[in-house]
Amino acid sequence: MAQPFVLPDFYVPYPARLNPHLEEARRHTKEWARAMGMVEGSGIWEESDLDSHDYALLCSYTHPDCDAEALSLVTDWYVWVFFFDDHFLEIFKRTQDRPAGKAYLDRLPLFMPTDLMAEMPEPTNPVEAGLADLWRRTVPAMSEGWRERFAEATEALLYESLWELDNINEGRIANPVEYIEMRRKVGGAPWSAGLVEYAAGAEVPAQVAHSRPLRVLRDAFSDAVHLRNDLFSYQREVEEEGENSNGVLVLEKFLGCATQEAAEAVNDLLTSRLQQFENTALTEVPGLCLEKGLRPEECAAVAAYTKGLQDWQSGGHEWHLRSSRYMNEGVDIGPSRLDGVLGTSALDIRSLFGRQAASRLRSLTHVPHQKVGPSLLPDFDLPYPLSLSPHHEEAKRLSLDWAERFGLLEDIWDRKMCAGFDFALCSAGLDPDAGLEELELSAEWLTWGTYGDDYYPVVFGRAKNLVGARDFTERLKSCMPLEDPAAGLAYAVAPLERSLADLWARTAGPMSAWGRTQLRAALDAMLDSWMWELHNMAQHRVPDPVDYIEMRRTTFGSELTMLLSRLRHADALPEEIYRTGTVRALENSVSDYATLLNDLFSYQKEIEVEGEVHNGVLVLQKFFDCDYPTAVSMVDDLMRGRLRQYEHLKEYEVPMLYEDFGLDEEGRAAFEAYLRELEDWLAGILNWHRTVRRYGVEDVHAGSGTPLLRQGPTGLGTSAARFASLVTSRG
Numbered sequence: 001m002a003q004p005f006v007l008p009d010f011y012v013p014y015p016a017r018l019n020p021h022l023e024e025a026r027r028h029t030k031e032w033a034r035a036m037g038m039v040e041g042s043g044i045w046e047e048s049d050l051d052s053h054d055y056a057l058l059c060s061y062t063h064p065d066c067d068a069e070a071l072s073l074v075t076d077w078y079v080w081v082f083f084f085d086d087h088f089l090e091i092f093k094r095t096q097d098r099p100a101g102k103a104y105l106d107r108l109p110l111f112m113p114t115d116l117m118a119e120m121p122e123p124t125n126p127v128e129a130g131l132a133d134l135w136r137r138t139v140p141a142m143s144e145g146w147r148e149r150f151a152e153a154t155e156a157l158l159y160e161s162l163w164e165l166d167n168i169n170e171g172r173i174a175n176p177v178e179y180i181e182m183r184r185k186v187g188g189a190p191w192s193a194g195l196v197e198y199a200a201g202a203e204v205p206a207q208v209a210h211s212r213p214l215r216v217l218r219d220a221f222s223d224a225v226h227l228r229n230d231l232f233s234y235q236r237e238v239e240e241e242g243e244n245s246n247g248v249l250v251l252e253k254f255l256g257c258a259t260q261e262a263a264e265a266v267n268d269l270l271t272s273r274l275q276q277f278e279n280t281a282l283t284e285v286p287g288l289c290l291e292k293g294l295r296p297e298e299c300a301a302v303a304a305y306t307k308g309l310q311d312w313q314s315g316g317h318e319w320h321l322r323s324s325r326y327m328n329e330g331v332d333i334g335p336s337r338l339d340g341v342l343g344t345s346a347l348d349i350r351s352l353f354g355r356q357a358a359s360r361l362r363s364l365t366h367v368p369h370q371k372v373g374p375s376l377l378p379d380f381d382l383p384y385p386l387s388l389s390p391h392h393e394e395a396k397r398l399s400l401d402w403a404e405r406f407g408l409l410e411d412i413w414d415r416k417m418c419a420g421f422d423f424a425l426c427s428a429g430l431d432p433d434a435g436l437e438e439l440e441l442s443a444e445w446l447t448w449g450t451y452g453d454d455y456y457p458v459v460f461g462r463a464k465n466l467v468g469a470r471d472f473t474e475r476l477k478s479c480m481p482l483e484d485p486a487a488g489l490a491y492a493v494a495p496l497e498r499s500l501a502d503l504w505a506r507t508a509g510p511m512s513a514w515g516r517t518q519l520r521a522a523l524d525a526m527l528d529s530w531m532w533e534l535h536n537m538a539q540h541r542v543p544d545p546v547d548y549i550e551m552r553r554t555t556f557g558s559e560l561t562m563l564l565s566r567l568r569h570a571d572a573l574p575e576e577i578y579r580t581g582t583v584r585a586l587e588n589s590v591s592d593y594a595t596l597l598n599d600l601f602s603y604q605k606e607i608e609v610e611g612e613v614h615n616g617v618l619v620l621q622k623f624f625d626c627d628y629p630t631a632v633s634m635v636d637d638l639m640r641g642r643l644r645q646y647e648h649l650k651e652y653e654v655p656m657l658y659e660d661f662g663l664d665e666e667g668r669a670a671f672e673a674y675l676r677e678l679e680d681w682l683a684g685i686l687n688w689h690r691t692v693r694r695y696g697v698e699d700v701h702a703g704s705g706t707p708l709l710r711q712g713p714t715g716l717g718t719s720a721a722r723f724a725s726l727v728t729s730r731g
Helices: 022-035 047-053 055-062 068-093 098-111 126-141 144-159 161-170 176-187 189-200 212-240 247-255 259-283 285-291 296-322 354-364 392-405 415-421 423-430 436-461 466-478 485-490 495-508 513-539 545-555 558-567 575-579 581-601 603-609 616-624 628-661 665-691 697-705 719-730
Strands: none
Touching (some): 022 047, 022 055, 055 068, 055 296, 068 098, 068 161, 144 161, 161 628, 176 189, 176 212, 176 247, 176 581, 176 628, 189 212, 212 285, 247 259, 259 285, 259 296, 259 354, 259 616, 285 296, 354 616, 392 415, 392 436, 415 436, 436 558, 466 495, 485 495, 545 558, 558 581, 575 628, 581 603, 581 665, 616 628, 628 665
16 A cells, blocks of 8 residues: 655654663563463454564663663553553444443553552453553552552543544544644553653652653653654554544644645654753753752753653654554665664754754744734634623722732833723623622732733843742742731732732632642742743743643633632532543633634734744744744634634533533533633633733834833832843843
């Protein structure tokens, strides 16, 4: 069968190396697979399948430095995970039997107890038998924290197979953002990252395991692994198996282009994710180690883990070039590679130049303050009606008085400007049923968040003062004590601190300990996301598309405002329901629609006036090397896709969620109310953008004469920032 496209030139900057214990791993894993019942009689594999797939070769390339025992164990894990994938396909995907597939998956976590003394049920099939054996052999060497993380990644890999099954049942192709997020889980690369910790003897220290830099390393690694696999497996998955979950197919449909063009676009995204990995490893991880005060051996573990993920990329590519499982006929291993040196066919010197280098160059050479003209806006056919609280005008007056009282209208904003922003109008649409007190508090949170988002680039971004920004961020966090919310008022000094301490005391004070912890985590994440923006500004770097979309949810404050809505239903709904993939997908779809909407309205303000690099339209311009109108059209298509996903989730997955959690009539009514609030959220945000004095041509240029740009901030504690701004302007 002819290949559907020519494989593109891959970005592989590091050579693959081969573990010397390959043959021992091959012998061991064949015996192990036979003992578990995976070959001869399983109905899934014959011995010839296992030999041709050669998972020992995969693991020898992806884990080149571990000893023979660790290599054999890791190889067994990969045999198990690939067998599971083929077993689930044959038994449940081909028959489209979702209830039986879910019952099958529900048993598997029982074979991964974090308590080493816990008993397991008796295995009933090769997948259960293999998992039970592997768990017993692996977890004694690892900490409880690692066990929890690895079990979570394994469960995600298993359960998200239902998502693929549902898409096959419905004949549905995901939108690009949905696909990337779900592919991480079902594709298993986060799970692979856990095995890197084991094989490299480099368990990530607990205090940084959930930090942004380590999460980005893991996610960028995962995305690159999966996108590479999609290119090599397109023929088998799409043409032979009828799969809809393949990145080439997703972009083929989204971009409306030929398969070859879609393959090139997938490879461009793969390159971008690898370059994101490199940027994070070199510019964020060292600072994280210093900030958290890691001991030398802990820093060495983080470095070994990072190197292990890097080895996996090059080794995984080498294996795809050789495995019979994938489309790899006619792959060029010509003179641009280091011929005759084992393991270097993956190192292609061309990948350091050409298309891959051009994409990196575009992200670092954006010319700020280009004249772009009025923001181009598509037709927003949002299907949700707008409702407004009758308390809008009074909440506006009270929130303006509050901002003035706390000093937020003395430097980068004045009262007239803030009145034009009319955050109370936004709150009135977000929550049309709110009373006056609740609406005022909501408007003041929006005022504080937008002020902070404006403040950080002006005070710290222009001066590239990351150290000062980090210190100030820590001071803001100290204004939000968990034990006694009102205690933060005593330590607040600058206007942004005092206003936050006031909001925190009034909002967190009446909350439960659990709600307070959730609110603090959301605010910490938003503050850290402002640091991420400053980090990119210091590099003058337009973000990678995936990193941008995922961080934009936090910089926009989506997680914070959605959390406040969610907490209203805390008594009627189980806490666990909000951690499900369905709810996360609902919230992410709505959030992405809103953040991209904001990017469309704010394009002229951010690109022409402020010289920003954080705008989704600009991100797509740089990534696809296209003009402004084309990028606007692509953003519009992506927004529509996210809205269709939200409606799809409501129709198909929410009813299954009700069944899975056994929600009664009251619980279902509470969840329906939560969904209506998400829809109010979108309607209110669209109305606010169309109405306020912030994004129109006359507004963005009038802003250039405000105190914001005329003299810099003047609030208490900002003298150093004013001096830095003065020096920068003279430079």
